[in-house]
Amino acid sequence: MTTDGGLQVEVDRVACEGHALCLVYAPEVFDMDDEERAVVLLDPVPGELHAAVEEAAGNCPVQAIRLRSRAAS
Template structure:
């Protein structure tokens, strides 16, 4: 069984800094107000290191990468 990661955004905690979109532009876009929008929540294997870095860089801990069995 392999494990994938699924990105989640806590929209209440997010203050729109935009670091997630800067560090992970393949999966995160910003809306017209500067808040993140996920194109696809599942993180491909080749982007998992970038996703972990984006999660760690979020100043308000609003971005999470949850492990999900696949």
């Protein structure tokens, strides 16, 4: 997903099981909260981190990360 208008990231906190793989792929964008659930640190995501966030979303074992173009908002 390549966008010129920016990339928005959302974590489904109900689906997230705290595997933390998103932190492996995009530690600048994700962190874990006190409930061991992923949270988004940067929204929208800067262009240089799009590939990392796409990898994080693609490798989430429970598909809890949703990406969308800001232009589509």
